[in-house]
Amino acid sequence: MAQIANHRNTVASHQIVNSNAIAALRMKGDVAYDALQHRPVAPRALAGLHGHHPQHNGLLAALPEADYARLSQHLEFVDMPFGTTICEAGEQMQYVYFLTSSIVSLLYETADGASSETAVIGYEGIVGADVFMGGGASLHRAFVKSAGYGFRIKASILNEEFARGGALQQLLLRFTQALFTQMAHTVACNRHHTIVQQLCRWLVLSLDRLPGDKISMTQDLIANMLGVRRESVTEAARKLQDEGLIQYSRGQITVLDRDGLEAHICECYAGIKKVYEGLLKN
Structure with a gap:
């Protein structure tokens, strides 16, 4: 509990790449200057900055071109350091990641401070399904357990896009179903299987979302x-x-x-792997 507890009150203070980044890129000649400096940086500019692109996310990569083009206008590139709390349970989420x-x-936390992980999310998905599923308030604490990057969008904008129906709505609903499946298996595993089995499951689920073996x-x-x-x-x-x-050290x-x-x-x-493998196939 020690290290997680240290970050309980650390609300995400993500570094948004905006006008400063555009100005820097303009000087380098990497991207044409945009007079509307306060809007999010275009995805092609972001790819030049950090080697990251919105379509490194599986859901965004699976969108039809027109849907992706419309959504990408509203995406903000964010740094997600280890230990950052994106939201606390019960908070109204202002952004989806x-x-x-x-x-x-x-993480699900009890009144006495005990906690356990109910699901893990990486490049295949989003944080903030509560927003478009109608609740708005997060049911869990979302904690960055492996540092990296992502893209966020205002919850209000995503809700508007979700209401359009079509490919985005179907992808988000399928991801949510996969997430619920992972939660159900996690609960059963934590109750009925050995610590060795649980640890192996936890390690492999993490490996599935990492580029290496560390x-x-x-x-x-x-x-x-x-x-x-x-x-x-x-x-x-x-x-x-x-x-x-x-090897542990x-x-x-x-x-x-x-x-x-x-x-x-x-x-x-x-069971978890089968659902996630089918997530983007259709």
């Missing part, structure tokens, strides 16, 4: 997200390390044998 390289954990995370934070004692995570991690599946886990990890995982991961 399309993730590209960051990973966000959705996960920066302390055992304290993992224990908090799984809702178990730190000693249980230490014992499970030691077992996996003794089997040559992972100073808050960094290196996965040496993903297939070996998957051999330990219960059926929960397969």
Whole structure:
């Protein structure tokens, strides 16, 4: 709980690339100057800045060209440092976040401060499904567990786009169904399966959203997200390390044998993976 608790009151203070970035790019000759300096930077300018583009997000990449062009006008590029709290449970979300390289954990917290992770979101999805599903207020605390970048859009604008129907609405509804499926499997796994199985599921779900085989995370934070004692995570991690599946050192886990990890995982991961693989196929 220690490190997460330190960030409880850290509301997302994202660095929005706006007029300053446009001015800098103008000097470099990378993009034509736009007199409307206060509107979000165009996606092509952002790609030049950080090597990131909105279509690195799976949902945005799957949109028809016309829908994407209309939506992209309203996107703002954001830096998402580790430990940032995007929103607290019960807060009205002002923005919805399309993730590209960051990973966000959705946490459910009890009145006495205990918490557990109910879902993890990466480049395949968005943070803020509560907005277009009619609630507006977040049901979870959204916590950046792996630093990276993303794009945000005002909740009011996304709601207008969602109301149009069409491809965006269908994609967002399918993602929400996949998210609910992940939550259901997570609840069942945390209740019925061993700590080793839970840890393997957690590691592989993180790997699915990372470009490499390294996960920066302390055992304290993992224990908090799984809702178990730190000693249980230490014992499970030691077992996996003794089997040559992972290497753990100073808050960094290196996965040496993903297939070996998957051999330990219960059926929960397969159920989650199947739904997410079908998310963008249609």
